[in-house]
Amino acid sequence: MSTSFLPARIAVSRWVPGERLDAPEADPAPVPGAPVVGVLALQGDVLEHRRALRRCGAEVVLVRDLDGLAGVDGLILPGGESTTIGKLLERFGMLGPLRRRIDAGLPVLGTCAGMILLSDELDQDTVQPLVGGLAVRTRRNAFGRQRDSFDTRIEVSALAGGPLDVSFIRAPRVEAVLDDDVEVLAEVGGYPVMVRQGHLLATAFHPEVTGDDRVHHALVEAVRASRPHADGGVAHG
Numbered sequence: 001m002s003t004s005f006l007p008a009r010i011a012v013s014r015w016v017p018g019e020r021l022d023a024p025e026a027d028p029a030p031v032p033g034a035p036v037v038g039v040l041a042l043q044g045d046v047l048e049h050r051r052a053l054r055r056c057g058a059e060v061v062l063v064r065d066l067d068g069l070a071g072v073d074g075l076i077l078p079g080g081e082s083t084t085i086g087k088l089l090e091r092f093g094m095l096g097p098l099r100r101r102i103d104a105g106l107p108v109l110g111t112c113a114g115m116i117l118l119s120d121e122l123d124q125d126t127v128q129p130l131v132g133g134l135a136v137r138t139r140r141n142a143f144g145r146q147r148d149s150f151d152t153r154i155e156v157s158a159l160a161g162g163p164l165d166v167s168f169i170r171a172p173r174v175e176a177v178l179d180d181d182v183e184v185l186a187e188v189g190g191y192p193v194m195v196r197q198g199h200l201l202a203t204a205f206h207p208e209v210t211g212d213d214r215v216h217h218a219l220v221e222a223v224r225a226s227r228p229h230a231d232g233g234v235a236h237g
Contacts, residue, residue: 038072044080074223077114086129135179166205
């Protein structure tokens with residue numbers, strides 16, 4: 001018998017892998033002047049984010065190297081294996097340049113593993129590579145294992161349109177907020193699962209698999225607003 005860390009009062013339905021992604025989908029061409037948003041494509045659920053961003057009117061770049069990173073106005077760090085993604089960022093020489101772009105104001109959305117990577121601290125003894133920048137302490141796999149994945153609806157204070165449909169898949173959660181600048185936008189069981197600090201937005205859940213694109217739309221709009229200020233500097237080597 002599996003043990004779920006989900007509070008009993010939260011209504012959930014079981015997540016079925018790929019159930020929302022099996023239908024063919026048109027690939028709209030970006031309009032001239034569309035914001036260029038990257039999806040870090042070293043490992044994780046890249047396709048789902050690309051689809052959601054294109055529905056929001058963005059031009060999408062799959063970022064696998066420094067050239068890709070240099071060419072985007074915003075970035076998504078997707079769900080996947082945070083340790084693997086962090087090590088690959090180190091191996092390909094991208095970790096330092098990504099940190100510098102974030103310091104320069106690059107809008108970034110981190111989902112699930114992406115939230116872990118953006119966190120300044122982790123609630124664990126094991127050390128792993130982190131991008132950092134988000135003043136929170138995060139716990140990995142806080143809601144249980146893969147078989148404990150679930151769908152639910154949550155209220156998000158910064159999003160109009162009612163509750164947001166989301167999927168928690170081996171999800172983390174924020175154990176502690178480390179700076180007053182961090183806004184808690186949504187909670188589950190009393191723990192933050194969506195936070196924002198300036199140009200950084202992070203979710204413990206996967207917004208890309210439900211068909212509700214409001215989180216991606218918020219990122220695209222943030223990119224539109226910040227493009228003159230997000231140049232940064234991506235030094236090669």
